[in-house]
Amino acid sequence: MDQLSKLKCQACDASAKLLSQDEIESLLSQVQGWEIIVDSGIKKLKCDFATKNYVKSVAFTNVIAEMAETINHHPQIILEYASVTVIWWSHNIKGLHKNDFIMAAKTSELF
């Protein structure tokens, strides 16, 4: 996971290529705890992070949000009392790009 988290998330537009299933499986093995979900036909990368309480959940949400804004790639974040669920995908290409795995690795590192 360390290597992936060190890479840069590159801006991509609608012409960027979706990852193949083989590429997804290879990258998924590098981001422990993350899983692929399919939401309205769109593959996304999801992880639940257990926290101790709401204050910790809010703090972690803000750390992720700050990174997201800096890099200009934004996840869905589900904030709950003792968990934060983070879902990455590339809106432009309606699916998964290597960027999403880089951001997942960075998110795990922030936790």
Added chain:
Amino acid sequence: MDQLSKLKCQACDASAKLLSQDEIESLLSQVQGWEIIVDSGIKKLKCDFATKNYVKSVAFTNVIAEMAETINHHPQIILEYASVTVIWWSHNIKGLHKNDFIMAAKTSELF
């Protein structure tokens, strides 16, 4: 909605009574934009708030979270690029209490 938002959310335990369907319908008419959803058999109160961008979504999330922590009643918040979805229910009684409608009204007032 004004009146409901002025009420206090009272701490309730597992012995508190779930609202009846009639009570739910009466309270729902007082919180514009909110809808009832059923998630794993649990009735919840949900509203999507459209925002201008991620920074605005994060800011609104923090305002709700601060209120939630002060009152010690905590919603699920789904933070996205241009929306914040807020879902209230009473964990203790696995459903809806008047508190949830009070918090919904307060949330709308904060927006």
